[in-house]
Amino acid sequence: MSLLELKNVSKIYGDLKALDNVSLHVDQGEWVAIMGPSGSGKSTMMNIIGCMDKPTKGEVLLDGVDISRESSKNLTDIRRDKIGLIFQQFHMVNYLTAVENVMVSQYYHSMPDEEEALEALERVGLRERAKHLPSQLSGGEQQRVCVARALINHPELILADEPTGNLDEANENIVLDLFAQLHKEGTTLIVVTHDPEVAEAAQRTIVLEHGKVAREVINENFGK
Amino acid sequence: MTKRRMFLRMITASLLRRRSRMLIALLSIGIGATILAGLVTIYVDVPRQMGAQFRSYGANMLILPEEGKILDSDQLAEALQKIPQDELIGATPYRYVRLDMTSRQQSFTAAGTDFTQVPKTSPYFSIEGAYPENTREVLVGKSIADTIGVKAGSTMELTYQPISLSDELTPEESRIPNATLSGSAEGFGGGVVYVSLQLDENSTIKTIEINAETQTPEYGGRASEDESYLNQFKGKTLPLTAGEDVDALSGATVTSEAVVTAINTARKTEKNVKPQTLNFTVTGILTTGGEEEEYVFLSLEDMESLTGSGQLDVAELSVSAGAEQLETYADAITQDSGSVRARLVKRVTRSEASVLEKLTALVFLVTLVVLLLTMICVSTTMMAVVSERRREIGLRKALGASGGSIRKEFLGEGLFLGLLGGVMGGILGFVFAQVVSVNVFGSSITFQPLLLPITIIVSMAIAALSCLLPIKRAVAIDPALVLKGE
Numbered sequence: 001m002s003l004l005e006l007k008n009v010s011k012i013y014g015d016l017k018a019l020d021n022v023s024l025h026v027d028q029g030e031w032v033a034i035m036g037p038s039g040s041g042k043s044t045m046m047n048i049i050g051c052m053d054k055p056t057k058g059e060v061l062l063d064g065v066d067i068s069r070e071s072s073k074n075l076t077d078i079r080r081d082k083i084g085l086i087f088q089q090f091h092m093v094n095y096l097t098a099v100e101n102v103m104v105s106q107y108y109h110s111m112p113d114e115e116e117a118l119e120a121l122e123r124v125g126l127r128e129r130a131k132h133l134p135s136q137l138s139g140g141e142q143q144r145v146c147v148a149r150a151l152i153n154h155p156e157l158i159l160a161d162e163p164t165g166n167l168d169e170a171n172e173n174i175v176l177d178l179f180a181q182l183h184k185e186g187t188t189l190i191v192v193t194h195d196p197e198v199a200e201a202a203q204r205t206i207v208l209e210h211g212k213v214a215r216e217v218i219n220e221n222f223g224k
Numbered sequence: 225m226t227k228r229r230m231f232l233r234m235i236t237a238s239l240l241r242r243r244s245r246m247l248i249a250l251l252s253i254g255i256g257a258t259i260l261a262g263l264v265t266i267y268v269d270v271p272r273q274m275g276a277q278f279r280s281y282g283a284n285m286l287i288l289p290e291e292g293k294i295l296d297s298d299q300l301a302e303a304l305q306k307i308p309q310d311e312l313i314g315a316t317p318y319r320y321v322r323l324d325m326t327s328r329q330q331s332f333t334a335a336g337t338d339f340t341q342v343p344k345t346s347p348y349f350s351i352e353g354a355y356p357e358n359t360r361e362v363l364v365g366k367s368i369a370d371t372i373g374v375k376a377g378s379t380m381e382l383t384y385q386p387i388s389l390s391d392e393l394t395p396e397e398s399r400i401p402n403a404t405l406s407g408s409a410e411g412f413g414g415g416v417v418y419v420s421l422q423l424d425e426n427s428t429i430k431t432i433e434i435n436a437e438t439q440t441p442e443y444g445g446r447a448s449e450d451e452s453y454l455n456q457f458k459g460k461t462l463p464l465t466a467g468e469d470v471d472a473l474s475g476a477t478v479t480s481e482a483v484v485t486a487i488n489t490a491r492k493t494e495k496n497v498k499p500q501t502l503n504f505t506v507t508g509i510l511t512t513g514g515e516e517e518e519y520v521f522l523s524l525e526d527m528e529s530l531t532g533s534g535q536l537d538v539a540e541l542s543v544s545a546g547a548e549q550l551e552t553y554a555d556a557i558t559q560d561s562g563s564v565r566a567r568l569v570k571r572v573t574r575s576e577a578s579v580l581e582k583l584t585a586l587v588f589l590v591t592l593v594v595l596l597l598t599m600i601c602v603s604t605t606m607m608a609v610v611s612e613r614r615r616e617i618g619l620r621k622a623l624g625a626s627g628g629s630i631r632k633e634f635l636g637e638g639l640f641l642g643l644l645g646g647v648m649g650g651i652l653g654f655v656f657a658q659v660v661s662v663n664v665f666g667s668s669i670t671f672q673p674l675l676l677p678i679t680i681i682v683s684m685a686i687a688a689l690s691c692l693l694p695i696k697r698a699v700a701i702d703p704a705l706v707l708k709g710e
Binding site for chain 2: 047050052053073076077079080081085087089091092093094095096100103104105106107108109111112133149
């Protein structure tokens with residue numbers, strides 16, 4: 001059963017076709033990597049899937065709802081309810097502690113619950129760092145807080161934009177292990193990356209070039 | 225944890241953990257609120273302060289006898305009943321006569337008065353020595369003291385030479401050939417003008433002497449010296465008609481009319497009453513910079529001993545009330561009493577009202593400018609805060625914050641700043657007002673409890689208003705900016 005489906009999606013800025021008639025689908029529970037050089041349309045696709053932009057043409061079905069024609073207010077609601085976001089730059093609120101940053105996500109979604117937020121931090125191995133400010137955490141720790149923040153509301157889809165781009169190898173492995181765990185629990189993961197190693201951790205890799213799907217690669221070694 | 229608690233936690237964290245930026249916004253609101261609270265305090269207190277200031281320039285109401293009637297202490301006491309006791313600051317009776325100091329061949333105007341009341345209606349009296357406390361003691365004006373060379377502790381012998389009016393004769397019957405006539409009438413500002421006439425064998429005016437020293441020196445006061453004015457009376461037959469028989473002294477219509485009235489009511493005088501002489505001790509020398517320096521002041525008891533009469537010429541009142549209220553009191557006194565009338569010293573009461581009006585406008589204007597400046601400053605700071613936090617706002621929106629939530633959070637921060645600034649301003653404003661009041665008016669002010677909540681509400685409103693534009697900017701931020709790997 002597909003969670004996400006793009007049908008003939010184009011995004012055109014003046015003369016530039018950032019996305020050119022792209023079609024793809026992602027099944028429920030699938031772990032997909034999107035690769036491509038810069039300018040290939042990765043960010044544009046990420047914005048559209050993340051309900052932060054709308055395509056010029058085509059349909060985008062997320063959980064059966066066409067999000068390509070929704071108002072930006074509805075898009076905000078859909079993003080809040082269904083999607084967990086992870087960014088390359090981590091993006092924490094710098095004057096809030098780790099646990100408070102996780103709670104911000106709960107706050108906008110439903111109800112802040114400190115105990116639940118602490119459990120999420122425990123999951124990423126940072127319970128004892130809960131009262132630290134972002135400036136007191138390493139890059140890897142910040143990204144793990146962001147993973148905790150992304151999963152706190154149990155989203156159907158976790159959308160990660162170069163999640164390991166600013167991390168060393170040890171931290172990269174920690175984050176990828178966390179993704180593997182989430183995948184096992186049935187969470188759908190879409191990871192945008194230019195790092196082949198990160199892409200190889202996924203079940204399937206979609207390669208974008210010049211705004212089009214150049215090829216799809218099934219990872220034969222997945223889970224082995 | 226409820227959403228509200230998380231909301232407060234985020235706002236306080238934002239303000240407390242990002243101190244430097246917020247301190248600037250807080251400072252501008254605080255300073256704005258301080259000046260606002262200070263000015264309002266002064267504004268509320270100024271009428272009281274100004275009232276006190278103006279009253280220090282002298283009395284603001286006079287009580288005078290009606291024409292042809294006599295004012296005495298009983299009638300004065302009755303008139304004072306019309307004014308609430310807590311508003312009556314002082315009431316000083318005066319009786320003016322000429323006294324002679326025979327040993328020096330000098331003659332002065334002497335004022336009989338109540339020395340316990342003088343400082344209340346004439347706080348500007350500056351005494352070298354002390355006010356008389358007993359009978360047979362006098363206060364001497366600086367000008368006289370310099371002329372005759374007395375100081376505190378000196379003694380002086382004063383003589384009253386009565387000019388008694390012939391009771392049997394009316395003014396008309398008095399106008400017999402070669403008669404000497406005396407008359408008086410009330411001139412400008414309640415001061416009495418005295419005339420004495422010498423008639424010739426045809427009963428027309430031969431010589432005239434005018435005593436107008438109670439009048440304004442540069443206007444009515446000239447009546448006693450102006451040759452061409454005095455000369456026009458000579459050879460005229462009584463009674464005179466002002467404007468036909470004689471011209472008015474330019475710029476002194478009231479005094480000129482008083483002179484004519486005094487002439488027309490003048491009666492024959494007889495200088496056959498025995499003079500009274502008393503010995504006095506000087507207790508102090510009076511400096512005022514005004515005409516009082518040419519007077520000798522003595523108690524009403526001594527005045528009665530000298531003249532044999534307890535009548536009064538005028539009472540000066542200092543009343544703590546606004547111009548309209550004063551008018552009401554004056555009308556009540558005049559209407560209820562057949563023999564006395566009250567009159568306002570317009571110069572003081574009018575200028576009090578007009579200065580207050582100007583001050584009110586000034587305070588209002590300054591307050592407006594301060595509020596505007598505060599708003600600009602807070603708005604600019606918040607604008608900088610928003611652009612500084614673009615990423616954070618984008619993140620919040622990416623995490624699902626609606627425009628409404630962003631608006632609420634920034635408004636919350638603004639209101640919180642307004643609250644802190646208002647509390648700070650309310651307290652510092654009182655200190656500011658106190659300092660200004662002590663330095664400018666020389667008196668302290670009382671704390672207005674209502675001022676604190678008002679200041680807080682106003683600064684919160686100002687802060688909220690200043691946040692409107694920055695909030696609009698914040699809401700417009702695109703959440704997608706957090707995805708770009710910048």
